[in-house]
Amino acid sequence: PLRGVIFDLDGVLTDTSEYHYLAWKQLADEIGIAFDRQANEQMRGLSRRDSLLHMLGDCAVSEAELQEMMVRKNSYYEQLIQNLTPADLLPGALALLDELHAADIKVAIGSSSKNARLVCQRLGIAERLNAIADGYSVEHHKPAPDVFLYAAGQLGLQPHECLVVEDASSGVAAGLAAKMWVLGLGPVERVGDAHIIRDNLAGLNWQQLLIELEQSQT
Numbered sequence: 001p002l003r004g005v006i007f008d009l010d011g012v013l014t015d016t017s018e019y020h021y022l023a024w025k026q027l028a029d030e031i032g033i034a035f036d037r038q039a040n041e042q043m044r045g046l047s048r049r050d051s052l053l054h055m056l057g058d059c060a061v062s063e064a065e066l067q068e069m070m071v072r073k074n075s076y077y078e079q080l081i082q083n084l085t086p087a088d089l090l091p092g093a094l095a096l097l098d099e100l101h102a103a104d105i106k107v108a109i110g111s112s113s114k115n116a117r118l119v120c121q122r123l124g125i126a127e128r129l130n131a132i133a134d135g136y137s138v139e140h141h142k143p144a145p146d147v148f149l150y151a152a153g154q155l156g157l158q159p160h161e162c163l164v165v166e167d168a169s170s171g172v173a174a175g176l177a178a179k180m181w182v183l184g185l186g187p188v189e190r191v192g193d194a195h196i197i198r199d200n201l202a203g204l205n206w207q208q209l210l211i212e213l214e215q216s217q218t
């Protein structure tokens with residue numbers, strides 16, 4: 001039976017994915033690299049470094065330049081998330097967290113972001129979480145399963161007892177590689193490999209979800 005839910009953060013509980021895009025876009029404009037929302041789509045869920053490497057493509061830069069660019073992008077991102085408040089939780093997020101609490105289901109964050117703790121605090125959900133696994137927790141980032149396995153370990157649960165909620169292809173792949181249940185949020189082209197798929201968290205019902213997961217097995 002399911003005993004824990006591991007939420008991805010950016011794009012699942014809040015729309016910081018838009019702020020990641022804007023921060024990357026500013027950097028790209030400054031260094032004269034073409035970058036748009038479509039290119040950004042491919043970077044969803046990737047670590048800061050992997051995102052930058054993806055953005056640069058075959059444009060060769062030194063390690064020192066890479067470091068400087070990552071610092072610069074993060075400074076733009078930090079500015080953008082400064083005004084995050086609980087109102088920036090996506091529709092349905094709070095209701096689901098309440099429902100999980102009532103059902104005695106443990107809750108963790110499994111994010112690639114090094115800003116995850118700060119974002120959770122700003123959103124006012126830090127106290128509701130039993131664990132936070134973030135960009136500092138593991139060496140290998142999504143699509144590697146490590147961050148979700150780390151979160152499950154923090155919750156004291158086995159992989160098959162956990163449901164991962166993800167909006168990114170890399171995150172869905174990470175959840176499946178961890179041998180966990182996966183709920184994908186977004187278009188089929190992006191999260192189609194997940195066990196069940198929804199547009200977003202709005203109106204999601206935990207008991208209903210459990211039934212659907214069971215059906216997805218047959």
Ligand code: G16
Nearest residue numbers: 009010045046048111112113114115
């Ligand atoms: C998030 C975002 C990614 C971002 C990554 C690293 O992951 O989806 O766009 O590149 O974190 O963030 P930071 O630069 O803050 O360390 P997730 O896993 O929460 O979707």
Ligand code: MG
Nearest residue numbers: 008010011167
């Ligand atoms: Mg995400």
